[in-house]
Amino acid sequence: MPELSRRTEQFTDSVIRRMTRISDEYGAINLSQGFPDFDPPEALTARLAEIAxxxxxxxxxxxxxxxxxxxxxxxxxxxxxxxxxxxxxxxxxxxxxxxxxxxxxxxxxxxxxxxxxxxxxxxxxxxxxxxxxxxxxxxxxxxxxxxxxxxxxxxxxxxxxxxxxxxxxxxxxxxxxxxxxxxxxxxxxxxxxxxxxxxxxxxxxxxxxxxxxxxxxxxxxxxxxxxxxxxxxxxxxxxxxxxxxxxxxxxxxxxxxxxxxxxxxxxxxxxxxxxxxxxxDSYYRDLQAHYQHMKELFAGGLKNLGFIFTDPQGAYYILINIDKWRKKNESDLEFCEWLAREVGVGAVPGSSFFREPVNNLIRLHFAKQDDTLLQALDRLSDLDRKAASRYS
Missing domain, CATH: 3.40.640.10 (Type I PLP-dependent aspartate aminotransferase-like (Major domain))
Structure with a gap:
């Protein structure tokens, strides 16, 4: 058989999209791939219905x-x-x-x-x-x-x-x-x-x-x-x-x-x-207020649960330190797979974003409805207990 392209032989699949598939497999709340679970502005969907x-x-x-x-x-x-x-x-x-x-x-x-x-x-x-x-x-x-x-x-x-x-x-x-x-x-x-x-x-x-x-x-x-x-x-x-x-x-x-x-x-x-x-302009003001609310809800919940995480200045992602729950020599990808399967929350391993040898961070996003974020926080509140059972 002919040789395939050397240029693409080092490719893996997208880790972000892989974590969506894993989230779907285990019924986890998908905070990995950065898409919202709320609707577009009505003006767009109404216009789409008109021209269909x-x-x-x-x-x-x-x-x-x-x-x-x-x-x-x-x-x-x-x-x-x-x-x-x-x-x-x-x-x-x-x-x-x-x-x-x-x-x-x-x-x-x-x-x-x-x-x-x-x-x-x-x-x-x-x-x-x-x-x-x-x-x-x-x-x-x-x-x-x-x-x-x-x-x-x-x-x-x-x-x-x-x-x-x-x-x-x-x-x-x-x-x-x-x-x-x-x-x-x-x-x-x-x-x-x-x-x-x-x-x-x-x-x-x-x-x-x-x-x-x-x-x-x-x-x-x-x-x-x-x-x-x-x-x-x-x-x-x-x-x-x-x-x-x-x-x-x-x-x-x-x-x-x-x-x-x-x-x-x-x-x-x-x-x-x-x-x-x-x-x-009111749309963009409301958009910023909406995301400010979601950030405060999710980051506030993580803080109350004792998580160590970054405070974003923009976009809608938070990097969380997982040293407290990760097994010795466990990769962040393995941890994310366990998190989706056992805790029910989908995340992206931080190593997929860093050139440096970073293996103790995961990325979650908060472009979600309040109920979705509250449910995710509730599942994460059980992380200590679930992690403890890994060592017993």
């Missing part, structure tokens, strides 16, 4: 339906202060996953180096491998997940082509400060590198943190390839609507890569999603 009988049902323009791109450009202007050209500077993709893949493939040649902050969303490593890039990992140091400027510059000195920046960050919930972003911008300019941003959690922030769009920093428009999606902002992870915003030169390349990856995003879903992009 009549369409559009055929291909849209490859880089996105015109009215969708127009609405997206206006939203970006409203929140960032800069309006991308909807015809020349926006590419609509099948989720931010494809957006990131198209961005990396457009910017990076095989063998070139890409900086990735650790911990990182697991897809970034796969994106680098598929593009033939060589990742250089720079640690974000707990508990505030700051980075050492000298360590970061040492990475740039190695001749990198791009840096991948997730802000707010999955899995640690870090929101990068303006000073940190300006430092990154200065290094990108000094060493002539792109910055590929993942900004899917741009509207999920906790007081007093604020989101700064990297491409609005001085000199960064022509260096930034912004990736984002509608998935988290509008609770439509299954619609798979993402986008890339970049200058015309970069976008021309992204459009071509996107065309051959997926042709285009789903036409009826783009049409329905325009109703989300045009929602008033």
């Amino acid at each position: 009988p009549k369409g559009p049902h055929q291909y849209a323009i490859t880089w996105g339906a015109e009215n969708f791109r127009d609405a997206l450009a206006e939203k970006q202007l409203h929140f960032s202060g800069r309006k991308p050209d909807p015809e020349k500077e926006i590419t609509v993709t099948c989720g931010s996953t494809e957006a990131m893949m198209a961005a990396v493939m457009s910017a990076v040649n095989p063998g070139e180096k890409v900086i990735v902050f650790s911990p990182f969303y697991e897809n970034y490593g796969a994106d680098a491998i598929l593009s033939g890039a060589r990742p250089i990992y720079v640690p974000l140091v707990p508990p505030d997940f700051s980075f050492d400027p000298e360590v970061l510059e040492d990475a740039f000195r190695q001749g990198v082509k791009a840096l991948i920046l997730c802000n707010p960050s999955n899995p640690c919930g870090k929101v990068f400060t303006e000073d940190e972003l300006r430092l990154i911008a200065g290094l990108a300019e000094k060493y002539d590198a792109f910055v590929i941003t993942d900004e899917v959690y741009e509207h999920i922030l906790y007081t007093p943190n604020r989101h700064i769009y990297f491409n609005t920093l001085p000199g960064m428009w022509d260096r930034t390839i912004m990736c984002s999606s509608l998935s988290k902002t509008y609770s439509i992870t299954g619609w798979r609507l993402g986008y890339v915003i970049a200058n015309e030169r970069i976008s021309e390349r992204v459009k071509k890569v996107h065309d051959f990856l997926t042709v285009g995003a789903a036409a009826p879903l783009m049409e329905a999603a325009v109703a989300g992009l045009t929602l008033p």
